[in-house]
Amino acid sequence: MSDLLAVRDLVKTYGAGETATRVLRGLTLALHHGEMAALLGPSGSGKSTLLTILGTLMKPTSGTYEMLGRNLIAADDRELTIFRNLHIGFVFQFHNLLPDFTALENVIFPTAVREGRETATARSRGRDLLVRMGLGDRITFPSAKLSGGQKQRVAVARALMNGPALVLADEPTGNLDRASARQVMDLIGQINREEGTTFLISTHDEKIAGLCGRQIVVGDGLVTG
Amino acid sequence: MLYALKIAARYLTANKAQTALLVVGVAVGVFIFIFMSALIGGLAEFILSRTVGDISHITIEAEAADPALLIAPEGHLLSVIEKGRTRTAKLTETATWLPLIEAVPGVKAVSQQITGAGFLTRGAQVSQVSVTGVEPGRESAILNLGGYMVEGQERLSSGVIVLGRKLADDLALSLRQTLRLESSNGVTALLTLGGIYRTGDGRMDEGRVFVSLSTARTLFAMPQGVTRIEIKLDDLNAADAIAPRIRALTGLDAAPWTDGAEQLMEALNAQAQTGYFLKTFALITIVIGVASALLLSTYRRRPEIGIMRAMGAPRGFVVFVFVAQGGLIGLMGGVMGATLGYLALLPFPSRDAFRPGTLPLDITQGSYGLAIALTVVGAILASILPARSAARVDPVTAIGQ
Numbered sequence: 001m002s003d004l005l006a007v008r009d010l011v012k013t014y015g016a017g018e019t020a021t022r023v024l025r026g027l028t029l030a031l032h033h034g035e036m037a038a039l040l041g042p043s044g045s046g047k048s049t050l051l052t053i054l055g056t057l058m059k060p061t062s063g064t065y066e067m068l069g070r071n072l073i074a075a076d077d078r079e080l081t082i083f084r085n086l087h088i089g090f091v092f093q094f095h096n097l098l099p100d101f102t103a104l105e106n107v108i109f110p111t112a113v114r115e116g117r118e119t120a121t122a123r124s125r126g127r128d129l130l131v132r133m134g135l136g137d138r139i140t141f142p143s144a145k146l147s148g149g150q151k152q153r154v155a156v157a158r159a160l161m162n163g164p165a166l167v168l169a170d171e172p173t174g175n176l177d178r179a180s181a182r183q184v185m186d187l188i189g190q191i192n193r194e195e196g197t198t199f200l201i202s203t204h205d206e207k208i209a210g211l212c213g214r215q216i217v218v219g220d221g222l223v224t225g
Numbered sequence: 226m227l228y229a230l231k232i233a234a235r236y237l238t239a240n241k242a243q244t245a246l247l248v249v250g251v252a253v254g255v256f257i258f259i260f261m262s263a264l265i266g267g268l269a270e271f272i273l274s275r276t277v278g279d280i281s282h283i284t285i286e287a288e289a290a291d292p293a294l295l296i297a298p299e300g301h302l303l304s305v306i307e308k309g310r311t312r313t314a315k316l317t318e319t320a321t322w323l324p325l326i327e328a329v330p331g332v333k334a335v336s337q338q339i340t341g342a343g344f345l346t347r348g349a350q351v352s353q354v355s356v357t358g359v360e361p362g363r364e365s366a367i368l369n370l371g372g373y374m375v376e377g378q379e380r381l382s383s384g385v386i387v388l389g390r391k392l393a394d395d396l397a398l399s400l401r402q403t404l405r406l407e408s409s410n411g412v413t414a415l416l417t418l419g420g421i422y423r424t425g426d427g428r429m430d431e432g433r434v435f436v437s438l439s440t441a442r443t444l445f446a447m448p449q450g451v452t453r454i455e456i457k458l459d460d461l462n463a464a465d466a467i468a469p470r471i472r473a474l475t476g477l478d479a480a481p482w483t484d485g486a487e488q489l490m491e492a493l494n495a496q497a498q499t500g501y502f503l504k505t506f507a508l509i510t511i512v513i514g515v516a517s518a519l520l521l522s523t524y525r526r527r528p529e530i531g532i533m534r535a536m537g538a539p540r541g542f543v544v545f546v547f548v549a550q551g552g553l554i555g556l557m558g559g560v561m562g563a564t565l566g567y568l569a570l571l572p573f574p575s576r577d578a579f580r581p582g583t584l585p586l587d588i589t590q591g592s593y594g595l596a597i598a599l600t601v602v603g604a605i606l607a608s609i610l611p612a613r614s615a616a617r618v619d620p621v622t623a624i625g626q
Contacts, residue, residue, distance in 0.1 A: 052621050055535070057534075057620050057621050077540070078539065081534070081537055081539050081540075085536065086537070090536070092624060096528065096531075096532045096624060098529055098532065098533075099239075099529070100236065112228045113533070113536065113537060113538045116226060116228050116229075118228065162537075
């Protein structure tokens with residue numbers, strides 16, 4: 001498998017002077033196309049910071065980051081926004097849906113914001129994704145009225161809407177009961193197998209990590225295993 | 226941007242009570258703006274109509290020629306004709322000018338007059354009066370004489386005189402009595418009292434009498450021409466613009482009413498300035514209200530803004546969402562305030578029916594379109610700060626909240 005992304009010698013320091021905290025200390029990592037990897041490590045090890053940098057939401061203090069052949073360290077905010085919209089999907093621990101919008105409206109947001117309107121094509125793909133997530137009867141439901149598991153499945157559908165090459169999931173099952181967690185992970189695994197989407201899933205749960213083909217352990221700001 | 230507009234509208238409808246409160250607040254500001262416009266404008270109209278509504282808007286007066294110097298062929302000055310106290314100047318070619326003046330756009334009525342001084346005598350009582358001779362049928366062309374009549378009628382046929390209530394009381398006159406009017410030229414005429422008016426202007430009610438133009442010709446020994454032409458306009462504010470046109474057309478010295486009315490104009494300007502201040506304060510209130518409400522909304526929606534940014538929404542998109550909210554609030558509040566303002570002004574009498582003691586609110590001067598436009602612009606400007614603040618939200622921090 002070829003590399004989807006590669007980071008080298010990533011350093012991230014928060015603050016300055018005596019209060020400076022170095023979270024990443026020269027981390028190097030590569031992810032391959034179609035890979036489903038778990039990101040493991042104790043709290044404060046730098047997992048969330050790494051996901052944030054890989055998601056282009058934050059720049060490292062130093063180091064290199066290339067994805068799909070592009071040097072993302074050199075890109076400006078506008079370029080990163082477009083890149084993120086096209087190639088990266090996010091699933092957060094607390095789903096983070098737009099509460100005043102329906103399930104379908106949440107799912108098609110990444111496409112609508114790029115095209116400037118909600119097209120029929122986008123609606124159709126959004127519906128398909130929700131049906132695939134087992135939410136065919138919740139398409140026009142206000143997202144605020146969905147259960148926790150349903151919200152997280154809507155969040156997965158939203159992350160997949162633009163057919164991204166990479167989906168970054170930060171504790172996607174951390175706030176769910178075991179049955180819902182299993183359901184969400186099954187869906188992620190299915191999409192990974194069928195569409196070849198690369199997943200990097202941050203988790204503390206060994207069982208969830210066990211469902212992934214690769215485990216990346218981060219400790220003290222470095223990849224340790 | 227259609228999508229950003231949809232999100233803006235959704236945010237507004239998501240919290241109906243807060244949006245309604247905000248729109249009502251803006252509407253109240255617009256209502257005050259419109260009310261002040263109608264009041265200040267109406268007050269100006271009222272003051273103008275009461276002060277200059279009954280006077281000539283443009284006046285052409287005959288000018289006495291400078292006394293001639295009589296010089297002998299040898300070059301010695303023989304004598305000078307001294308300027309007399311009685312009016313000798315006259316406008317001779319009124320028959321030519323009147324149709325020209327009447328054809329000028331904006332001219333409502335033209336009245337040729339002969340004016341002069343005289344003494345009104347009844348028995349042993351004598352009163353000095355100012356005499357105005359006007360054409361029969363045009364008695365109310367400039368001064369609304371017909372509207373001020375309290376006894377008899379304003380019709381000035383030959384041998385009829387119309388005078389004020391105060392003068393009538395001073396001389397203990399009643400209708401159809403015969404009076405003797407002696408002009409400053411020494412000509413005397415016996416006239417019948419045909420009507421008594423009361424304008425409320427003491428000086429006029431006490432000292433001005435009206436006779437027919439033909440009677441005035443006899444009194445002032447002026448078989449031809451007139452001493453004065455008075456012109457009334459559709460819009461008295463157009464006097465400064467129309468007077469030069471009449472001057473150019475006739476070669477006569479047409480003077481607008483604003484000549485010599487500087488104090489009145491200053492008072493009206495001061496009043497207008499006060500209105501501008503009050504309206505500006507109303508707009509500032511709107512801007513502050515919208516800005517603070519949207520700043521609160523920005524703070525409350527920080528996590529959502531972070532999610533939008535993470536999903537690939539550009540900063541410009543976020544700015545537009547909040548600016549559009551400001552614009553929509555301004556539009557809704559503006560239209561509501563303008564409608565309320567219009568409805569509130571409906572029961573008040575129209576500008577033509579203003580009477581002392583009533584609030585002179587002129588519904589036609591509500592500046593409805595301007596109020597809505599300024600409100601929308603103000604609300605958009607007010608939303609720029611919150612919008613920029615929203616666009617600067619750090620998605621990482623916001624999502625973590």
